[in-house]
Amino acid sequence: MQIRMCLGTVALILASAVSVTPASSQNTRDALADGVMSICADPYIYPSSSQGYPPGYDIEILEAIARTGGYRSDQFWVNSGTIGGLGRALRNSIAGGYCDVFIGVAVDDRQIDELAEKDLVFTLPYMALAFVPVVQGSAADAKSFEDLKGIKIGVSRTTPMDGYLLMHGFDREIYMRNDLVMEGMVRGEVDAAMLWSPSLGLAHRD
Known part of the structure; x- marks a missing residue:
């Protein structure tokens, strides 16, 4: 079964990677007073972050920032893919005082109020990643995102x-x-999918 990319004809949605930090600069200074930058990260979203090696680009970026500031760094792992999603992950990590920064978060204006309730803010975006459309079968002739209306999309x-x-x-x-x-597409469960672009590279590697 052939799966082909529909690049340039179906709109790509970009997710800008940011970190979440305490809203108050005083809170940040207090948190770093022990000389350690504690990083909250999801271990299951490689290549952003991972408990294996390499640790992922977000971990490496924050470790470099910590070294530049004269801090040591450590990680607090939290799964953001469970029921409750990011909100629950934040409550059980940075909002609970377990770390100083939560990495690998996509910009989402709908979450600003939720972050404010936890005295947290987004950092400025530092990376953009695409969700890539992949189509086959009944969706193979899609020329725009609207052409996928009425077709079940795997996500x-x-x-x-x-x-x-x-x-x-x-x-x-x-x-x-x-x-x-991707496995669902191979089995024919869906004819269209929106995939996080790094996952395609990982699939090719594996």
């Missing part, structure tokens, strides 16, 4: 793309991870 749960599809009335087939979305 990884609790991602910015999952939220986008829900808000704009697209039919979704929810999977736990991007690799499972």
